[in-house]
Amino acid sequence: MKITTLSFRQLRSGPGYEHRAVEATAILEDGETPEEALDDLQQWVARQIGADQDSLRRIQFEIERLKDTERNLTGEVAAYRERWARARAFLERHGLSTDLSESMPF
Numbered sequence: 460m461k462i463t464t465l466s467f468r469q470l471r472s473g474p475g476y477e478h479r480a481v482e483a484t485a486i487l488e489d490g491e492t493p494e495e496a497l498d499d500l501q502q503w504v505a506r507q508i509g510a511d512q513d514s515l516r517r518i519q520f521e522i523e524r525l526k527d528t529e530r531n532l533t534g535e536v537a538a539y540r541e542r543w544a545r546a547r548a549f550l551e552r553h554g555l556s557t558d559l560s561e562s563m564p565f
Contacts, residue, residue: 466500
């Protein structure tokens with residue numbers, strides 16, 4: 460039997476029942492053994508699967524970082540609204556208008 464092409468496929472299960480598969484096919488070069496070609500295919504597929512996992516981890520990290528930023532900004536907005544409410548109350552106690560619609564140029 461003469462082997463002229465080889466294929467290798469790897470399936471990796473991810474979170475949430477998500478599956479990723481990477482497959483590669485190689486044509487044997489002159490002087491190359493099927494074992495060498497298969498070893499090269501396995502290494503290449505493993506790197507691709509690993510690259511997917513690294514990308515997924517970076518994306519998950521970025522999502523968490525953005526969620527933290529959102530929580531922080533939401534807290535800051537709430538604090539500034541409270542400060543504005545106290546400032547309005549102070550101005551109104553001293554007889555000053557806080558109706559901004561008349562003085563806003565836009």
